[in-house]
Amino acid sequence: MTSEAAPLADRVCAGDPRAVARALTLVEDEGAAGAALLRDLFPRTGRAWLIGVTGPPGAGKSTLVDRLATAIRRDGRRVGILAVDPTSPFSGGAVLGDRLRMQTHAQDEGVFIRSMATHGHLGGLSRTTADAALVLDAAGADVVLVETVGVGQAEVDIVRAADVAIVTLVPGTGDDVQALKAGIMEIADVFAVNKADRDGADRLVSAIESNLSLHAYGDGEWRPPIVKTVATTGNGVVELLDAATRFRDWAAGLGHSRRTLRAESRLRDLVSERLMARLEQHVLGSGEFRALVDRIAKRELDPYSVAEDLVRRIAR
Numbered sequence: 001m002t003s004e005a006a007p008l009a010d011r012v013c014a015g016d017p018r019a020v021a022r023a024l025t026l027v028e029d030e031g032a033a034g035a036a037l038l039r040d041l042f043p044r045t046g047r048a049w050l051i052g053v054t055g056p057p058g059a060g061k062s063t064l065v066d067r068l069a070t071a072i073r074r075d076g077r078r079v080g081i082l083a084v085d086p087t088s089p090f091s092g093g094a095v096l097g098d099r100l101r102m103q104t105h106a107q108d109e110g111v112f113i114r115s116m117a118t119h120g121h122l123g124g125l126s127r128t129t130a131d132a133a134l135v136l137d138a139a140g141a142d143v144v145l146v147e148t149v150g151v152g153q154a155e156v157d158i159v160r161a162a163d164v165a166i167v168t169l170v171p172g173t174g175d176d177v178q179a180l181k182a183g184i185m186e187i188a189d190v191f192a193v194n195k196a197d198r199d200g201a202d203r204l205v206s207a208i209e210s211n212l213s214l215h216a217y218g219d220g221e222w223r224p225p226i227v228k229t230v231a232t233t234g235n236g237v238v239e240l241l242d243a244a245t246r247f248r249d250w251a252a253g254l255g256h257s258r259r260t261l262r263a264e265s266r267l268r269d270l271v272s273e274r275l276m277a278r279l280e281q282h283v284l285g286s287g288e289f290r291a292l293v294d295r296i297a298k299r300e301l302d303p304y305s306v307a308e309d310l311v312r313r314i315a316r
Contacts, residue, residue: 004209009040017112020139024114026064027131038131041138046185046259048080048137052162054187059168060194063231065106065147069111070234071241072143079105080136080144080307081113082129112136130161130266158187160265162209163251164244168192169208171200188224196228222250240250262272275314283313 010025011019023041026034049070053061062083069079069083105111114136122124133144148158158165167188185208193204205226225243229236251258280289295301 007040009037009044009138012135013039017109017139020112020135021114023135023139024132028116028128030128034097034131038134041134045134045137048133048141048144049248050133050144050146050162050164050258052146052148052158052165053145053168053192054158055168055170056167056173056193058173059170060231061147061168063113064168064192064194064237064240065145067231067234068145068236069105070243071109071237073105073108077110077142078140079111080133080139080141081105081111081147082132082144083113083115083147084129084149085115085117100201111138112141116252127269130262133161154189160258160261164189164247166190166192166240166244168194169204170195171198171204187223190240190243191224191226192236193226193228194231195235197230201228220254222247279314283310295306 008019008023012023023037024032024038028034053065053068055061065081065083069081072079093123110128114132116132129146133146136144144236146158146162165187167185167190169191171193193201193208195201205228208226225246227236227240227243229240231237292301292306296303296306
């Protein structure tokens with residue numbers, strides 16, 4: 001049997017780049033073929049370490065991810081990169097700005113880069129980002145770097161998708177005020193103050209420290225470290241990777257694993273999606289769901305009663 005004729009899952013696990021690209025496309029399409037592939041791949045996953053890099057637009061996340069990949073490759077480890085980009089209003093695909101900033105790894109067979117469109121999904125990730133990470137895991141990636149789209153404080157899905165979340169902030173853009181707010185600041189396992197050669201970097205570090213001091217950390221509890229980086233030169237990147245590694249080791253030592261949270265979150269999402277699909281395809285008549293929505297908007301029905309009724313109809 002030729003490699004081209006072999007089952008796609010086997011070719012993915014063998015690290016065939018074309019097979020990996022094809023698998024990611026199937027996963028993003030969210031069809032039956034992608035679901036079947038993921039069922040085949042899932043038992044062969046669980047080895048990769050997922051690092052999430054998030055933060056507001058303009059924080060230099062893409063360059064930082066590029067530099068992190070370089071640092072990881074020095075140890076000979078294989079890297080997968082999922083760069084979640086805005087959705088193009090013309091093609092519906094990803095706007096490939098992130099991939100263009102990672103061309104230093106274009107010829108490196110140990111790095112696989114994929115841009116993913118959000119397709120309108122909120123929270124900084126695509127709906128299929130977690131499944132795409134599974135494909136890269138199965139393909140032999142030791143580390144999967146996930147870069148979120150950069151949507152600001154609502155960008156918190158990464159904490160459910162990665163083993164460690166790096167929140168990237170930059171001085172001089174109002175992030176010293178952001179540091180005092182909730183949302184994105186509360187999900188950080190490690191803070192990266194990027195573009196630290198700019199004026200105001202020390203002030204931003206102090207603002208983050210002040211925010212952290214409001215929380216009473218107990219003995220043995222993880223206190224997110226703050227690492228100053230200059231991604232364009234690589235300064236501080238090794239220290240940032242070391243901080244992320246310390247968090248991974250700390251979490252493993254205490255038995256705190258994001259994988260349980262990730263498994264629960266994904267299961268809830270899948271059950272919800274499948275129940276809605278069954279409801280619309282097999283329970284409701286054509287146009288009935290939209291009619292119910294319109295009646296709720298007109299205050300003729302309330303959503304709570306409608307939801308209860310729909311659940312009962314599914315049960316029947």
